[in-house]
Amino acid sequence: xxxxxxxxxxxxxxxxxxxxxxxxxxxxxxxxxxxxxxxxxxxxxxxxxxxxxxxxxxxxxxxxxxxxxxxxxxxxxxxxxxxxxxxxxxxxxxxxxxxxxxxxxxxxxxxxxxxxxxxxxxxxxxxxxxxxxxxxxxxxxxxxxxxxxxxxxxxxxxxxxxxxxxxxxxxxxxxxxxxxxxxxxxxxxxxxxxxxxxxx
Numbered sequence: 001x002x003x004x005x006x007x008x009x010x011x012x013x014x015x016x017x018x019x020x021x022x023x024x025x026x027x028x029x030x031x032x033x034x035x036x037x038x039x040x041x042x043x044x045x046x047x048x049x050x051x052x053x054x055x056x057x058x059x060x061x062x063x064x065x066x067x068x069x070x071x072x073x074x075x076x077x078x079x080x081x082x083x084x085x086x087x088x089x090x091x092x093x094x095x096x097x098x099x100x101x102x103x104x105x106x107x108x109x110x111x112x113x114x115x116x117x118x119x120x121x122x123x124x125x126x127x128x129x130x131x132x133x134x135x136x137x138x139x140x141x142x143x144x145x146x147x148x149x150x151x152x153x154x155x156x157x158x159x160x161x162x163x164x165x166x167x168x169x170x171x172x173x174x175x176x177x178x179x180x181x182x183x184x185x186x187x188x189x190x191x192x193x194x195x196x197x198x199x200x
Contacts, residue, residue: 001093005075006082006085008088010067010089011092014093014096015092015093015096016092016098018040018062019055023038023042024044026051029135031109031115037133037142038104039059040055041056042052044056050148059108060109062092062093062109063086063109063111063115067133083177089108089113118163125156129148133151142189153182162173
């Protein structure tokens, strides 16, 4: 019962589009910003770092809550159920009923979900790749940001393989689901990036 409840509540938590709500409060239509993604990065571009940082924090937080409470109180201990609940949060953001199932790209929520599953390990790997990419090129187009996500997932696969060989298959379960969801949300930009790269 608690397993199903955690999965449901995590999906509902993920589906709350904080960036969209904050943008409405500031009379900003995120659909008209850059690629139209209703996420914290576009709110950052439209209203500055303060509003963007608030939205980013909330998007990260919903990847951990309320799942963290279920784990901390001992109501949920099955690793596979925890992985499914974490994935439900990511899916809630990516396919939010609040926006007629047209949610955001779920990157910040992905960081939160990985934090629940691996504490600092997986988020540090992803964050390191993102930071390195940002140092190479500060101003990026949407397809370059999407490639950064792709590169992060590829590098993260080495860590996932290591944990899988240790018998922690629930990590692989989440990774595959996470990769699938992010692929759906970034596919068009990935195609643009690789098509452009082949021309050079």
